Amino acid sequence: MSDIDLESALSQFYEDESLTDALTDQPAQTLLKWGEGQLQTLAQKASDPDEFDQQFTQLRKLVKGVSRFVAEHQNMAIDEQQASVEKIVGLAETIGLAMNNLAARIIEEQQALSDNDAMTHFIAQFGGVMTAIPIPAPAPVPNSAEIPPAILDAPVEDITEILPKGSLLDFIHKITGAVNEAKDKLEESSDKDDDSNV
Numbered sequence: 713m714s715d716i717d718l719e720s721a722l723s724q725f726y727e728d729e730s731l732t733d734a735l736t737d738q739p740a741q742t743l744l745k746w747g748e749g750q751l752q753t754l755a756q757k758a759s760d761p762d763e764f765d766q767q768f769t770q771l772r773k774l775v776k777g778v779s780r781f782v783a784e785h786q787n788m789a790i791d792e793q794q795a796s797v798e799k800i801v802g803l804a805e806t807i808g809l810a811m812n813n814l815a816a817r818i819i820e821e822q823q824a825l826s827d828n829d830a831m832t833h834f835i836a837q838f839g840g841v842m843t844a845i846p847i848p849a850p851a852p853v854p855n856s857a858e859i860p861p862a863i864l865d866a867p868v869e870d871i872t873e874i875l876p877k878g879s880l881l882d883f884i885h886k887i888t889g890a891v892n893e894a895k896d897k898l899e900e901s902s903d904k905d906d907d908s909n910v
Contacts, residue, residue, distance in 0.1 A: 716764045718755045725751055725768075731775045734783035739831035743782075746835045747775045754807060767807050774803040782830045785822055793819045809838045 725731070725747060732740035750771055758764035777800045785793050797815040804811060811818070818837055822830050 715761045716755050716758060717761075718752065721751060721755070721764075721768055722748060725772070728772065731772060732779045734780050735831070736827055739782060739827045740779070742828065742831045742835065743775060743779055746838075747771060750807070750809075757808075770803055770806045774800060774807065774809075777803055778831075778834055782822075782827055782834055785819070785830070790819070804838060812837045 726744060731747075732743055735743065751768065754767045754771060755764055758767060777796065781793070781796045781800060785796070788796065794815055797818055801811050801815060813821075818834070821833060825833055
């Protein structure tokens with residue numbers, strides 16, 4: 713971040729009247745203040761000045777898109793609103809922001825709001841930073857023959873000790889499979905015992 717000139721970027725950001733020219737003063741100030749916070753975050757995360765400049769350009773487009781939507785959405789057809797919000801969502805994603813709600817819900821919620829309330833509401837939709845979360849591969853299901861009998865017979869005080877990582881539904885399927893296998897083995901051994909007694 714040492715080569716990134718945040719002060720210059722902030723000056724450019726606040727001097728660019730086209731970012732908020734469609735808004736009245738209060739919603740414009742709210743949006744600019746939010747944008748300033750995003751700009752500072754981008755400066756901290758950028759690995760070099762070129763990356764920062766690209767993200768700064770995307771942030772300006774995002775701010776301008778939000779500004780125009782809030783100022784003009786009451787006069788837009790629903791399909792225009794949908795396209796506008798989808799574009800905003802795309803711009804947000806380019807700088808790592810996620811939206812809390814679907815575009816249709818945002819549009820619906822914006823309908824009855826004043827510009828100031830609409831701005832506050834819209835900004836609140838940028839709920840967090842998108843991060844790539846690796847999805848781990850499911851753990852292999854051990855065959856009941858691979859599990860030592862002492863483990864199968866041991867009492868469990870806390871069920872979370874034996875719960876596998878993953879969804880509850882996967883766990884239920886694993887347990888059901890293990891129970892069915894155990895039943896089959898019991899029936900087989902019972903049948904063998906019956907055959908040997910004859």
